[in-house]
Amino acid sequence: MDLLLPRRCAGCAAPGEHLCPRCRQALRTPPRRIHTRVDPHVPVWSLGPYDGTHRRVVLAMKEHRHLAVRGMLGPVLAAAVEFLQVRGEIDAAPAPVLVPAPTRARAARLRGGDPVADVCRASGLAVSEALRHRPGVADQVGLGVAKRRSNLAGALELRRIPPGRVLLVDDVATTGSTLAASSEALLAAGCRVVGAIVICHA
Template identity: 35%
Template structure:
């Protein structure tokens, strides 16, 4: 996060509305846009991630009798305009410092819903080529910051993305699941572990489900998911 001195020397703009962040403003988005973050701190459907009242499947997935390897799903926000702009600036606009704002949103969800029964935070891995292009893995940036709040260590190297997939956002619903199918592999170190996956956006839940499937295949006992936002 740019400190006070940096803000004085180099004006920082709000990633949502573009207005200048004043030195007196707390954080990296302007107070007006902070008011309009659509925070819900909700359970997500274990299959598709859609916000639901309590742990379980949403009505639609319940009717389809789907199964999921995700044992608990938590969603902090609706993927509304402001959160979307923060995430896009964070991932594609090289504003790595926005991990601070986003991990605070995750921390708020953690404090409210108090996920239990996990030993490790597990960031959704990027393919190594994509990580090289971007310079960092956004989910790892979030997990690192959240580690201090949750007291859980960040698990590294247990899960890898073997295939370079297309950006989920560019695909329709059906091709999204095909796109990430079999893309992840978990090492034997996952055996007996209880992991909570950390991600920025859960669009259809397919990426997180694939991660969970790979972990369970390697013997993980329990897999949860925590995402900043759900939606498209």
């Protein structure tokens, strides 16, 4: 199969591995606090800017259905959560439950499943897919700050109440609209949302 369909790095397209050593190293960047244009109501941390390796890996797992790289990002996410716990930015115990920001059902079908939820499950941490889109929500791609916010106003609903403390997870923070809508739905239900973490930020 490698002769017919050579394995290439999701981060740089180098042949041989799903993620080459150089791109693995790039993804090991410790999470840092970021601020988004829309107030997400909770602290937000990012593993890096939406550029270079981070951008290509996110596109590979979302738009190119690179399922293997989703599993490889799980330990990266787990290490980032542990880093925040060790630094005291998130309480060490009990560990937070990961709640992936929801993906529209049609987008998930086209992508071979929900990539953010797949990464969360691959982390080995507790996961609750507590949020979903209401019918009729438009794709956020190409929308400005105001339209992204209005598109998601009241557009998310709880499928279930996640137990314990909650850490939101998303792939990219662009304006913060998705994180804001997600945290609002959880906070309104009485959940304790300790923050949000994203693979990269634009």
